[in-house]
Amino acid sequence: MRHTKIAAIAGIAVASMVLAACGGGSGKSGSGGGSTDPSNSRGPITFVQGKDTSGIIPAITKLWNDAHPDEKVTVVQQTDQADQQHDDLVQHFQTKDAGYDVVLVDVIWTAEFAAKGYLVPLKGSYALPTTGLLPATVKAATYAGTLYAAPETSDGGLLYYRKDLVPTPPTTWDEMIADCKKATAGMGCYAGQFSQYEGLTVNAAEAINSAGGVIVKDDGKTPDIDTDAAKKGLDFLVNGFKQGYIPKAAITYQEEQSRAAFQSGQLLFLRNWPYVYNHLSNDGDSKVKGKFGVAPLPGLTGPGASSLGGHSAAISAYSDHKQTALEFLKFIDSEEAQKTFLNVGSLAPVLASTYSDPTLVAKFPYLPTLLKGIQNAVPRPVTPFYPKVTQAIEQNVYTALQGKTTVDTAVKNIQSAIQTAAGG
Amino acid sequence: MADTQEIQPADQAGSAGGADGSGPNPRFALRNKVKSGEGRLAARLIAPAVILMLAVIGYPVVTAVWSSLHLDKADAGLNPQGFFEVGGKWVGFKYYTYWFHCGSTCVPGTTGHDFYPAIGQTLLFTGATVFFEVILGMIFALMMNGTYKGRGLVRAVILVPWAIPTAVTAQLWKFMFDYQGILNKVLHTNIVWLGNTGTARAAVVIADVWKTTPFIALLLLAGLQVIPADIYESARVDGATAWQRFRQITLPLVKPALLVAVLFRILDVLRIYDLPQILTGGANGTTTLSILVVRELRSSPNNASALSTITFVLIFVVAFLLVKVMGVNVVQTEARGAKK
Structure with missing residues (x-):
């Protein structure tokens, strides 16, 4: 008797520990969205985004609020962890929270949120002009032929190379592998992000796309990765470890570890995001100051295809002020706002014209290279x-x-x- | 771990009678109380606690089980326009079948494929960490229990790892296990610790042992302190060696505390999440059941509910067996007095 009682108590304690995290999440949310009358849906709005690590919120809100004193925007900051931001959005969508008007979505979440009916389709009376925007960023915000979000900031992979050792950057993988012999003793040749996490998907997708392969067809559910092109792409990475042009430690690299390796002079080539540029040129411990350059990623037979990073802004289907929200989306894609994102936060703009602005190029020398990268970029599977x-x-x-x-x-x-995943 | 105040290893040494001390037959006394209306008062007094327990423990458990039997919207399929169909339909044990027997659809890269390995890895971590923690914890407890100069300092030093949050511990060890990290420097090795199955698992075990040995040591110390010194004295007079004293006196008397410590640690490690998640992200054979639950949660919460229910049952069975077989006395009950 006593044992069962004790076991029951132990069981309850265990239950609370294990299950406490999994209470929510039944599929009760409504489908569709954006069916409300657009007239008189104006008023103050909230803008939900992850923690403002780049410090752009004060500048952006001031720009908008000065021009719209009656429809001010309040920014809600989530955590700085992408997974937690995703879960926070899902929970608010499931409770049909009208308190979230405009939400910032990572490019890889757009399709999921759209298919679940959480986002207002940007068509008809909610149409958003996309002229001047970089095509890849628009494609990443489009699901089933409909635009669901306004691209806000972009991001693309760059090839960082040691220009003191390799005067002309390689444009193909073969050229790069041939350049490996220029590495000094104890120096690895190439690295990206190969730890088992989202960054590996980014790197693998780049390799596959750069060889002309795809992962998922345009319908968003049919896989098409079992092709020669895709295999050739992956071979580039796999052979790297086998033949040693990728150092074996790179199997644990995320962005920061790979940056540290290049920054301390242990790598000849590095695939990483634009944020690394400032660290390499300004950090006190950087051993590659003035010794590195940036180039578009190499590919199988010519320049490669970067994966696309960045965020888009979307209107929640449960917002009460959708018309104002739409205005805000247009504002985000305006030249003024786009320049602010770059100037204040070093975030890559989605507006093509920004990349040729002479003052901005002087401040961010990697802009022309990044533009080439993003123009060739392929979004991860939508x-x-x-x-x-x-x-x-x-x-x-x-x-x-x-x-x-x-x-x-x-x-x-x-x-x-x-196939299994998409089959339900 | 908040339950430490419930652990009373002293109970064997102290009086083991009914807690209320109301006489030789507590059951009879209880019946008398009910008659006199005290029972109703008691019911009213414990009602808030019971309601709170139901709200914070009962509700999530029932909800998780309930949703694990219904179709998640994310698994409902897409309609021709690309929207998900409505979920919520009763699907019975479909999700449980997915975990136990997903057959040919279980290719590498799906969560179903990782289910049995995850169980194995969770049990492996449980066995390995508890084994080392008990041995080291016993040594530390004996060290802390001695009387010598600087004992306070030794106790403080031993307890430090436990005072550090697990996430911080994991991050610290991650830096140390890094290829450029201090371990490779000190050992003059070139091991990619977190990039191979064997070493990655070892890393998780090492970090967990480092972090949690103090917990076991603390519980054992509490058990050691109630052993009267005169027993040792008389043993010494009788000529018992140190090893004999440990085997014949310390071990049997500290056993209740030891079993409780082991039980808590086992239940704790069976749901281990933070250490392997931060160290390896579940790569290289370190995916535990909890990591798998969280991974599935991102795509299908209802399916994740099924897995966490399975995890719950697994932990429950282990706890039950431990209590049954080893006779761990987690909660001091008056039934013991009545039985004996």
Whole structure:
């Protein structure tokens, strides 16, 4: 008797520990959205985004609020962790919270939120002009032929290279591998982000796209990765570990570890985001000050295709002030706002014209290269099943990089994992 | 770990009678109280606690089980316009089948594929960490229990790792296990610690042992302190060696505290999440059940509910077996007095 009682108490304690995190999440949210009458849906709005690590909020809100004293924007800051931002948005959508008017979504969440009916489609009376915007950023915000978000900031991978050792940057993988012999003793040749996390999906997608392959077809649910092109792309990474032009420690690299390696002079080539540029040129411990350059990513036969980073702003289907929200989206894509994002926060603009502004180019010398990168960029799969798709890529590519499975097996596994995911 | 105040290893040494001390037959006394209306008062007095327990424990448990039996919107499929169909339909044990028997759809890269490995890895971590923690914890407890100069300092130093939040611990160890980290420097090795299955698992075990040994040591210290010194004295007079004293006196008398400590640690490690998540993100054979739950949660919360229910049952069974087989006395009950 006593034992069962004790066991029951122990059980309850365990239950509370295990299950407390999993209370929410039933599929009760409404479908569709944006059906409300657009007239008189004006008023103050909130703008929900992750923690403002780049410090652009004061400048942006001032710009908007000065011009719209009756429809002021209040910014709600979430955590600085992408996964937590995603979960916070989902929870507010599920409770149909009218307190979230405009939400900032990572490019990889757009399809999921759109397919669940959380976002107002930007068509008809909510149409958003996209002229002048970089096409890849618009594509990343489009799901099933409809635009769902206004691209806010972009991001693209760059090839950082040691210009003191390699005067002309390589444009193809073969050229780069040939350049490896210019590395000094104890120096690795190339690295990106190969730890098992979202960054590996970014790097794998870049390799696949740069070889002319795709991961998921345009419908967002049919996998198409079991192709020669995709395999050739992955071969570039897998052979890197096998032949040693990628150092073995790179299997644990995320953005920061790979930056540290390049910054301390241990790498000849590095694939990373534009934010690294400032660190390399200004950090006190940087051993590569003035010794590095940036170039577009190399590819199989010519310049490669970067994955697209960045965020888009979307209108919540449960907002009461959708008309004002739409105005705010247009404001975000305005030249004034775009320049502010770059000037104040060093965030890559989505407006093509910003990249040729002489004063901005003087301040951010990597802009022309980044523009080339983003013009060739391919968004990661735009699919409502993104969490499962990225997981399939991460895990299978990771074991292939370790040499535990072949590239053939990896792509077959990814293919059928995505098929399963999209099959329901 | 907040339950430490419930642990009373002293109970064996102290009086083991009914807690209320109301006489030789507590059950009879209880019946008398009910008659006199005290029972109703008691019910009213514990009602707030019971309601609170139901709200914060009962509700999430029931909700999780309930949603694990219904279709998640994310699994409802897309209509021709690309929107998800409505979820919420009763699906019975579909999600449980997914975990236990997903068959040919379980290719690498799906959560279903990781289910059995995750169970194995969770049990592996549990066995390995508890084993080392008990041995080291016993040594530390004996060290802390001695009388010598500087004992306060030793106690403080031993307890420091436990005072550091797990997430911080994990991050610190991650830096140390880095390829450029201090471990490779000190050992003059070139091991990619977090990039191989064996070493990554070892890293998780090492970090967990470092962090939680003080917890076991603390519980054992409490057990050691209630052992009267005169027992040792008489043993010494009888000529018992140090090893004999440890085997014949310390171990049996500290056993209740030890079993409670082991039980708590086992329950704790069975739901381990933060250490492996931060150290490796679940790569290289370090995905535990909790990591798998969170991973599934991102795509299908209802399916994740099914997995966390399975995890719950697994932990429950382990706890039950431990209590049954090892006779761990977690909560001091008056039933013991009545039985004996």
